[in-house]
Amino acid sequence: MIPQFFQECAEVLVNEQIARNVYLMRLRAPRIARACRPAQFVQIRTDAGQSPYLRRPFSALRTDPEAGSIEVVYDAIGEGTRRMADAAPSHRLDILGPLGRAFVPPATGRLLLIAGGVGLVPLAFMAWFHRDRRDDMVFLMGAASKDRMPEMDRVIPSDLCRWLATDDGSLGHKGPVTDLIPEHVQQDGTQLLTCGPHAMMARVAEIAAELRLPCLASLENHMACGFGACVGCVVEYREADREDHRYRRVCIEGPVVDAHAIVW
Numbered sequence: 001m002i003p004q005f006f007q008e009c010a011e012v013l014v015n016e017q018i019a020r021n022v023y024l025m026r027l028r029a030p031r032i033a034r035a036c037r038p039a040q041f042v043q044i045r046t047d048a049g050q051s052p053y054l055r056r057p058f059s060a061l062r063t064d065p066e067a068g069s070i071e072v073v074y075d076a077i078g079e080g081t082r083r084m085a086d087a088a089p090s091h092r093l094d095i096l097g098p099l100g101r102a103f104v105p106p107a108t109g110r111l112l113l114i115a116g117g118v119g120l121v122p123l124a125f126m127a128w129f130h131r132d133r134r135d136d137m138v139f140l141m142g143a144a145s146k147d148r149m150p151e152m153d154r155v156i157p158s159d160l161c162r163w164l165a166t167d168d169g170s171l172g173h174k175g176p177v178t179d180l181i182p183e184h185v186q187q188d189g190t191q192l193l194t195c196g197p198h199a200m201m202a203r204v205a206e207i208a209a210e211l212r213l214p215c216l217a218s219l220e221n222h223m224a225c226g227f228g229a230c231v232g233c234v235v236e237y238r239e240a241d242r243e244d245h246r247y248r249r250v251c252i253e254g255p256v257v258d259a260h261a262i263v264w
């Protein structure tokens, strides 16, 4: 079943660079802002390429339902995102959302959020949304280098416990962010939630299996429609309850999936 979502002609309120090639955009989209929950995403029409129908998906970073605004953070890597980077305040973008299933964390235990690059976005929304509801959250953030690392207080709550890692050692731990996982696991219950490059999430799933911990991943497969119609975003499940259920659509059955069930 396709969930309810809205189409809004959203005014760009803020669009600023927060790290090398990484931008934060705030949009006025009151209906989406009211409905959007952690790990859900929006489809933005950038008018890139030949087809105006191919929107680009972006997770929500944070919403302000009273102000009617929603924020996204994006890496300018191609035609669509470069067009977004050029959008000045007052420009309008056609957006659809919220799409995908929201993430509902378990009621108790530590939440260990493991992010790589702009994969920080859905995890940061988790942290903002559950800020007053739970205190045991730890954010592990990895980036290629210091200049690719956003100032963390711009994207996650300032009181959230965080540890940083960079591949080149220019900030925080030198090496992959996954190195930091074991020391932040608590024996009496830790839920891992990850989002980032495919190889990083696969490694997080592997570590979680070794440590026998539950692990969810927020996938960022290429998408076309974003609401279940085109089957352009499927992921293969390791143990499917039915043979015809081996492939599932990330856009409506995800983007959050059980990392242990995925064929990485």
Ligand SMILES: Cc1cc2nc3c(=O)[nH]c(=O)nc-3n(C[C@H](O)[C@H](O)[C@H](O)COP(=O)(O)OP(=O)(O)OC[C@H]3O[C@@H](n4cnc5c(N)ncnc54)[C@H](O)[C@@H]3O)c2cc1C
Binding pocket: 041, 048, 056, 057, 058, 059, 060, 072, 073, 074, 075, 076, 077, 078, 079, 080, 081, 082, 118, 121, 122, 219, 220, 221, 222, 223, 255
């Ligand atoms: C549910 C979801 C949430 C996402 N959230 C974010 C987010 O918060 N911030 C963010 O920066 N990006 C996010 N993405 C990825 C984002 O949608 C793509 O980076 C964007 O569509 C690229 O558009 P483009 O026109 O600039 O690039 P294109 O010109 O279409 O592509 C440029 C290059 O990027 C590659 N690429 C395109 N899409 C993806 C993708 N989904 N995964 C990996 N490589 C890709 C292409 O193969 C190509 O090499 C998300 C994707 C999904 C599915």
Ligand code: FES
Binding pocket: 222, 223, 224, 225, 226, 227, 228, 229, 230, 231, 232, 233, 234, 249, 250, 251, 252
């Ligand atoms: S993107 Fe069309 S079915 Fe998922």
